[in-house]
Amino acid sequence: MEAFIGTWTFVESDNFEPYLKALGIAAPLRKLANLTTPTVIISDLGNGEYSVKTDAVVxxxxxxFKFGEKVGETTVDFRKVESVFTLEDDTLVWTSTDKNGLTTVVRRTISSEGIMLVEMEVRGITATAKFKKS
Incomplete structure (x- = not known):
């Protein structure tokens, strides 16, 4: 988990609009999301507790969270979900399910170049994003 701790700035994404559409995000919010350059801050709070802050400007x-425990959250796009975080080998896996049973899986890995690679999947649609450590 240590490799994930820090502040990460957005570099690029691919297939993000179709991913957001598969989530059911309205067109105006999808357009706005594609204009933002989010910053992600991952922190170790101690006692096995971590936080992920996503600052999408707007x-x-x-x-x-603690690994393996369900937590309620409101996503950047205002959806209320229950999430579970796990660490599988060197991959931080974030599985979220909304009230309608729609499940999203976000996998984060760190490349040998120190880039955080993010793979987001919902309804068979996959998007990717890259972040560099600040």
Missing amino acids: RSVVVT
């Missing part, structure tokens, strides 16, 4: 959200 909205900032923080989720605090």
Whole structure:
């Protein structure tokens, strides 16, 4: 988990609009989301507790978690979900399910170049993003 701790700035994304559409995000919010350059801050709070803060300029959200425990959160796009975080090998996996049973899986890995690679999947649609450590 240590490799993920820090502040990460957005570099680029691919297939993000179709991913947001598959989530059911309205067109105006999808357009706005594609204009933002989010910053992600991952922190070790101690006692096995971590936080992920996503600052998308127009909205900032923080989720605090312990591995394997369900937590309620409101996403950047205002959806209320229950999430579970796991660490599988060197991959930080964030699985979220909304009230309608729609499940999203976000996988984060760190490349040998120190880039955080993010893979987001919902309804068979996958988007990717890259972040560099600040």
